[in-house]
């Protein structure tokens with residue numbers, strides 16, 4: 424299916440932002456996840472320590488992270504996998520909201536790994552969050568082998584948030600390591616609407632269409648893209664669940 428005759432007017436603008444979106448996130452999270460929550464100081468520490476260590480400000484928003492953590496809770500996930508750790512912010516959300524769950528998270532950059540491990544230790548989650556340093560594709564292939572050899576259990580939730588051009592490769596590997604009814608979330612698919620700008624050829628921009636069109640052909644999953652606005656701008660994730668007979 425084509426994107427029709429839509430004329431993309433935002434070409435050249437890489438960042439769409441609106442103060443109201445940020446203020447609404449601040450208001451809602453201020454009420455629904457106030458600083459009195461048990462994990463609030465560990466989450467704030469992860470943001471502060473990551474900034475102090477020079478990491479880029481590209482972690483998932485608090486609202487998106489909590490939403491994913493609640494999905495894990497509803498699904499009763501016992502093992503989750505994240506690709507793209509950064510300073511461990513989303514990892515700390517997922518694990519701290521889910522005491523029943525172990526999380527494996529994969530990060531390429533050794534400095535990010537070092538910062539993440541410290542943040543995870545500060546959060547008291549080192550026993551439930553395993554940070555593996557390495558390239559996402561190599562590590563996921565290794566994990567797949569370990570699952571096939573019976574050395575690891577399959578995963579019930581995936582958060583794919585690393586190098587965008589590999590999103591479909593990560594998605595396909597995730598499906599092969601997933602339990603029936605597992606959920607897969609792929610971040611940054613909408614990218615301010617640039618998803619449907621056919622004139623963009625940068626692999627980071629075409630990755631979203633390759634993902635959506637690839638997943639559309641995959642009969643093992645049911646999926647949807649939810650557009651979002653908030654403190655992290657206008658974007659959206661692809662959400663998929665494994666069919667129980669996949």
Ligand SMILES: C[S@@+](CC[C@H](N)C(=O)[O-])C[C@H]1O[C@@H](n2cnc3c(N)ncnc32)[C@H](O)[C@@H]1O
Pocket residue numbers: 481482483484506507508509510511512513514529530531532535557558559560584585586
């Ligand atoms: C958007 S950040 C992850 C944010 C994190 N999930 C959060 O919300 O707190 C993306 C991370 O993926 C890492 N990354 C990029 N390419 C990678 C690759 N090929 N394999 C593993 N990690 C990679 C980057 O170094 C960066 O730390």
